[in-house]
Amino acid sequence: MVRQPTSWNRTFLMKGTWSPEEDQKLIAYIMRYGIWNWNEMPKYAGLSRPGKSCRLRWMNYLRPYIKRGNFTKAEGETIFHLQKMLGNRWSAIAAMLQRTDNDIKNYWNTRLKKRVENNLASATASPTANNSGIEPEQENSSDADSSSLNTLVELDSALKDFPEPAAYEISPSENAYTVEDNFVSSQESWEIQSLLEQPLTEVAFDSEDCQVLSPNSQLWLHESFYNPEDDFRVNPFI
DNA sequence: AATGTCCTCAACCGCAGGGTC
DNA sequence: CGACCCTGCGGTTGAGGACAT
Known part of the structure; x- marks a missing residue:
């Protein structure tokens, strides 16, 4: 052939x-x-x-259906932990966050990776220094706990300069929402969706699956509330 | 104001895997 | 079964903006 x-x-x-x-x-x-x-x-x-x-x-x-713009702190946490669990499987990580793999990859390479490396370097340079803010008795715990603790220390260092999450702070005016709970009603979902201008899709993270999410990231939205005909990205000439 | 350096991110490249002929 | 095609993925590059000197 x-x-x-x-x-x-x-x-x-x-x-x-x-x-x-x-x-x-x-x-x-x-x-x-x-x-x-x-x-x-x-x-x-x-x-x-x-x-x-x-x-x-x-x-x-x-x-459509991709989220763009600044990453929230919760997303940063998610990426950090998923990268630890999955390695550089950016597409898998991206799918969980409704981001593109390119965005996730760029975010990791330009922000998280650098900070983690810096943190590890400083930890190596002064292994006895306690600059993590963790209480000493916690550092004397078991190996497993210690490993987990190291992760938390890395994470804290990597994320300390991040802004507070803003993606779910919906504005303006009377429709202002700050999503803090694990449940959002249908009506609220639709209103939030309209304001976010992104599709309603179930965000199925939970702490059992990946143990990385703050309550802020646990949004339960349903795509049945999404009408593609209203989406300028889907119908650019309407 | 000019120049140099750093940072971000869109885009490119090469490769692997699955499907088709 | 092998050659080829198509798609998707991860690594890398480079343009351009931001910031520092």
């Missing part, structure tokens, strides 16, 4: 940052025809981009 030239290896294809016009073309095409073949789609969508580039742009930026 002869390998046919594909859009992956065509020459003279555009590279670099996507323009708003290109984004619009890709969104419009996918909304109309769906995703059927990334290699062939750019040709029909009027894009001079490799299919791979189109896929990446869609997955990391244009598609």
